[in-house]
């Protein structure tokens with residue numbers, strides 16, 4: 001579109017209007033910064049100000065903290081935020097902060113922020129809808145304790161790091177002491193998005209090491225954020241049992257992952273998802289080899305999220321932005337900026 005002679009703003013608007021799915025885009029030219037969020041608001045995207053009044057944009061608010069910027073607001077679904085150098089200087093002189101301009105995509109715009117961000121992806125020190133992700137995870141853990149069948153247990157341990165806060169919430173709600181039972185190797189990344197089965201298998205051994213003296217002979221509640229294929233959880237259970245854990249009760253601070261994500265998370269094919277392969281929780285419990293297993297429901301997650309219409313598609317199969325097969329194919333000419 002730029003090569004058809006359109007000005008930058010119009011070209012970007014037209015190109016982004018033609019895009020489907022989940023995205024947060026930043027375009028920087030010599031004198032202009034443009035930030036755009038998809039019309040469904042699937043991924044978090046926020047704006048703030050540097051100490052000099054300049055626009056700063058980031059996926060999560062914790063990134064603003066790191067550079068000393070102040071959070072101002074979330075970028076709206078379908079919003080294209082534009083800051084030019086001329087507007088920066090003009091705004092600075094008149095109002096003390098750089099000016100920005102917002103234009104919006106055509107058609108419907110409604111936020112369906114990914115609920116998995118609250119469970120797993122976002123950092124706990126980020127703020128979403130006025131609450132820290134830490135607080136959301138604490139409440140997911142509390143809810144999990146409320147709905148789980150009561151069991152006599154000695155300790156609650158998290159699967160670090162993404163299970164940490166939910167385990168604290170579970171412990172506070174149930175009154176069962178929270179302790180650390182697994183130590184994480186900080187130099188290994190997320191295992192569920194490792195490309196091969198072998199790498200994922202090795203990943204759990206490299207990633208987590210159990211504290212044998214804490215765990216041996218104990219009845220343990222283990223809190224994890226999710227189960228995707230089930231192999232990681234199964235290996236973890238074996239590792240804990242090899243340490244002499246007497247009873248192992250697995251608690252999951254999300255619902256069953258039953259569908260793939262088409263909105264940017266490389267999760268798995270549907271046939272690989274354990275909750276898709278096995279007909280009920282009891283079968284999954286048997287496969288994992290645990291004494292009891294409880295998941296949250298999709299409704300529990302939505303209730304704790306507390307904001308309207310979160311995306312829960314990988315747990316419910318209800319895709320708020322459609323599936324790739326629904327998307328209208330674009331001609332490359334239309335889409336090229």
Ligand code: SF4
Pocket residue numbers: 042114115116117260261262263264265311312313314315
């Ligand atoms: S499908 Fe799942 S991971 Fe993907 S955006 Fe929706 S809730 Fe998030």
